[in-house]
Amino acid sequence: MAHVSAREVTAAAAPKDHRPGGRRRGWSGAWGVGFAAPHALGLALFTLVPIGIALAMSLHDWPMIGSPSWIGFENYRQLISDPAFRTALTNTLLFVVLYVPLNLVVSLGMAAWLSPKIRHRQIFRVIFFLPTVTPIVANAVVWRMLYQPNGAIDATAQSFFGIKLPDFLADPHWAMIAIVIMSVWQGFGYNMIVFSSALDSVPESQLEAASLDGANAWTVFWRIKLPLISPSLFFATTMTLITSFQVFIQPYIMTRGGPGDSTVTLVQFIYNQGFTFQKLGLASAAAWVLFVIILGVTAVQFLGQKKWVHYE
Amino acid sequence: MRVRTVAVATTAVGALLLTGCSGGQSSGSSDTLSWSMWIGSSEDQKVWEGVGNTGAEASGKKVSLQGSPFNDYWTKISTQLGTSAAPCIVTMQSLRVNQFSEGLLPLDDLIKSTGFDTAAFDEGAMKALAVDGKQYAIPYDTGPLLLFYNKDAFAKAGVDAPKPGWTVNDFETAATALKKNGQVALATTVEDIFLEGTILSTGGAKMIDDSGKVSLDDPKTAQAIEWIAGLVKDGTATKADGADASADDNAFINGTAAATVGGPWNSLDFKAKAKFDVGVTTIPSPQGEQKTYSAGSGFGISKTCSDPTAAFKAITAMTSEKTLTSLAKDGRAFPARTAAQAAWYENAGIDGAKETLDSALASAVPLPGSSDGDKLNQMLSQYGPQMVNGEKPAAGVLAEISRQIGK
Numbered sequence: 175m176a177h178v179s180a181r182e183v184t185a186a187a188a189p190k191d192h193r194p195g196g197r198r199r200g201w202s203g204a205w206g207v208g209f210a211a212p213h214a215l216g217l218a219l220f221t222l223v224p225i226g227i228a229l230a231m232s233l234h235d236w237p238m239i240g241s242p243s244w245i246g247f248e249n250y251r252q253l254i255s256d257p258a259f260r261t262a263l264t265n266t267l268l269f270v271v272l273y274v275p276l277n278l279v280v281s282l283g284m285a286a287w288l289s290p291k292i293r294h295r296q297i298f299r300v301i302f303f304l305p306t307v308t309p310i311v312a313n314a315v316v317w318r319m320l321y322q323p324n325g326a327i328d329a330t331a332q333s334f335f336g337i338k339l340p341d342f343l344a345d346p347h348w349a350m351i352a353i354v355i356m357s358v359w360q361g362f363g364y365n366m367i368v369f370s371s372a373l374d375s376v377p378e379s380q381l382e383a384a385s386l387d388g389a390n391a392w393t394v395f396w397r398i399k400l401p402l403i404s405p406s407l408f409f410a411t412t413m414t415l416i417t418s419f420q421v422f423i424q425p426y427i428m429t430r431g432g433p434g435d436s437t438v439t440l441v442q443f444i445y446n447q448g449f450t451f452q453k454l455g456l457a458s459a460a461a462w463v464l465f466v467i468i469l470g471v472t473a474v475q476f477l478g479q480k481k482w483v484h485y486e
Numbered sequence: 487m488r489v490r491t492v493a494v495a496t497t498a499v500g501a502l503l504l505t506g507c508s509g510g511q512s513s514g515s516s517d518t519l520s521w522s523m524w525i526g527s528s529e530d531q532k533v534w535e536g537v538g539n540t541g542a543e544a545s546g547k548k549v550s551l552q553g554s555p556f557n558d559y560w561t562k563i564s565t566q567l568g569t570s571a572a573p574c575i576v577t578m579q580s581l582r583v584n585q586f587s588e589g590l591l592p593l594d595d596l597i598k599s600t601g602f603d604t605a606a607f608d609e610g611a612m613k614a615l616a617v618d619g620k621q622y623a624i625p626y627d628t629g630p631l632l633l634f635y636n637k638d639a640f641a642k643a644g645v646d647a648p649k650p651g652w653t654v655n656d657f658e659t660a661a662t663a664l665k666k667n668g669q670v671a672l673a674t675t676v677e678d679i680f681l682e683g684t685i686l687s688t689g690g691a692k693m694i695d696d697s698g699k700v701s702l703d704d705p706k707t708a709q710a711i712e713w714i715a716g717l718v719k720d721g722t723a724t725k726a727d728g729a730d731a732s733a734d735d736n737a738f739i740n741g742t743a744a745a746t747v748g749g750p751w752n753s754l755d756f757k758a759k760a761k762f763d764v765g766v767t768t769i770p771s772p773q774g775e776q777k778t779y780s781a782g783s784g785f786g787i788s789k790t791c792s793d794p795t796a797a798f799k800a801i802t803a804m805t806s807e808k809t810l811t812s813l814a815k816d817g818r819a820f821p822a823r824t825a826a827q828a829a830w831y832e833n834a835g836i837d838g839a840k841e842t843l844d845s846a847l848a849s850a851v852p853l854p855g856s857s858d859g860d861k862l863n864q865m866l867s868q869y870g871p872q873m874v875n876g877e878k879p880a881a882g883v884l885a886e887i888s889r890q891i892g893k
Contacts, residue, residue, distance in 0.1 A: 238564050238565070239564070239568035240568065240588050323725075344725070344871060344875070344877075427729065430728050431867075432728045432871060432872075433868070433871060433872050434886070435869075446864060450863075450864045451861050452860075
């Protein structure tokens with residue numbers, strides 16, 4: 175009912191009122207506020223308010239049970255001087271540096287391979303997308319078993335090549351690499367679908383024109399297709415970077431941060447400080463540091479996009 | 487105006503809905519007592535629901551059971567205690583009571599006013615759930631740490647069934663014989679309670695001192711861990727897995743390892759799942775002198791519970807002789823109430839269980855709780871495997887754990 179009357183109102187108001195910013199805009203503005211309100215309230219209550227509360231908590235010594243006390247920037251000072259925090263930061267950066275390029279290369283490569291010329295490409299798409307839609311905890315548990323000594327990977331290497339592989343998750347040099355590989359397997363399907371549909375929408379006429387001009391497949395891909403799908407590349411890079419800074423479940427399930435502290439990531443550091451060490455203030459401060467890092471990296475990407483992203 | 491009214495109304499309804507979402511249920515609604523418990527399986531759920539029913543009958547209120555797996559339980563309860571979302575009845579483990587006592591109600595007044603008979607309980611079990619002289623929970627189970635072993639594997643390797651009071655040397659001889667037979671002897675773990683128990687028995691070292699402080703710089707602790715690491719290197723013990731707390735239990739149950747450290751609370755699970763004859767003995771000690779930890783769990787009341795009197799009535803029934811005897815018959819828990827303990831022995835179905843338990847209990851000391859208990863457990867899961875598996879010297883790893891906990 176409300177919807178019908180809105181249209182009536184707008185239709186009736188339109189011919190009478192031609193002033194910009196006049197009565198009509200005010201009316202539809204009210205409707206806009208009405209429709210946006212549930213989302214805006216949700217955003218405010220479940221995102222903005224918690225972010226604000228976390229900021230307030232980060233300035234307190236806030237135990238899980240008991241009363242908080244104001245300590246100013248002491249939590250931040252403690253973080254800077256804490257080697258465990260620096261290790262978590264380094265581990266997270268290592269994960270991001272390894273994971274993001276690998277994810278993009280694999281997903282773009284698979285998307286390029288899955289061109290419309292491939293038979294049954296829809297089936298392949300579904301298969302490659304499956305890990306993304308299966309619960310990550312279940313995937314991590316399965317990969318834990320695969321990585322174990324005498325697990326599927328080690329057993330295969332032994333029987334085919336006679337090589338005993340390292341105990342991936344118990345070896346500080348291998349644990350992070352093992353987690354990155356598992357994460358790429360888990361996550362590349364999403365970007366692959368994004369790239370695949372972007373590649374499909376590249377106009378046939380431009381590809382034809384390029385090949386008439388004598389461009390080979392590599393040049394077509396590099397000079398025509400990539401610039402044309404650059405908005406998708408930008409989207410995928412931004413989202414993948416954001417989520418990779420938040421990596422938690424894979425190391426939590428596969429190594430608990432071990433061996434030693436070699437796979438403790440920032441989010442696990444936050445989780446440990448908050449829920450195991452019961453220092454909610456310190457955990458909130460670390461969460462704010464992570465938030466600022468992600469915000470900064472995303473801002474740099476948005477600034478940089480002018481140079482390489484073409485919206486046409 | 488009508489449109490503006492619609493906008494305002496939509497906003498108001500949205501706000502109302504969202505406020506409704508955030509309200510949640512407080513711990514003591516007028517006719518329900520919420521009770522949080524760690525639950526590992528649907529069998530567990532059924533048994534504990536039965537216990538909850540006895541509490542409901544006694545208190546005249548519905549007891550609603552909120553279960554979560556053991557490790558997640560502590561994360562969940564730490565976010566709940568001290569808030570209105572805290573359950574009324576809180577299940578508490580002796581070694582963690584220090585950490586959560588601030589969110590729990592001291593029960594001493596209720597014990598006094600209701601004439602609750604604490605003398606009917608094992609003294610150590612009662613003490614283990616008290617902090618600074620205040621009682622925070624009534625125990626339902628207790629028990630010393632023991633060594634469960636695979637009788638079939640021992641017999642196959644020609645090793646005599648170990649008697650309570652056996653020594654580290656006896657164990658090493660048995661481990662060598664088992665190894666010759668292609669059988670790994672011990673399933674290792676870095677889980678706090680079992681690692682601490684093993685280290686106390688085999689090396690006389692304590693990782694938490696009697697005042698509840700994590701103390702890892704005693705050279706005896708490093709030596710005891712190096713002894714386990716030696717077994718791992720030797721191939722007579724499995725590697726510890728920090729990310730999987732049940733790896734040692736699974737290795738024992740599936741026959742990979744012939745022995746593992748556990749408590750009486752493990753016996754039902756081991757007996758039900760193992761396809762071999764399960765035996766139980768004391769954890770070996772250097773000279774056969776007995777030394778082991780006992781740990782137990784009980785029910786407490788959260789500070790935010792709106793009806794502690796009803797909650798205490800429920801707890802009284804949930805730890806009554808009848809209830810604990812029934813739990814003992816199921817083999818679920820070795821009762822903290824001495825009168826109910828006979829039922830456990832009768833139904834344990836493990837030969838020599840009584841002899842072993844009597845022997846272990848005689849010298850058992852309560853595993854001290856620590857406010858840093860969960861920290862230690864987390865650090866052990868991260869760093870523990872490096873020392874227990876012999877990849878790094880124990881003393882260095884212990885120093886690193888101390889540094890991380892102490893900061």
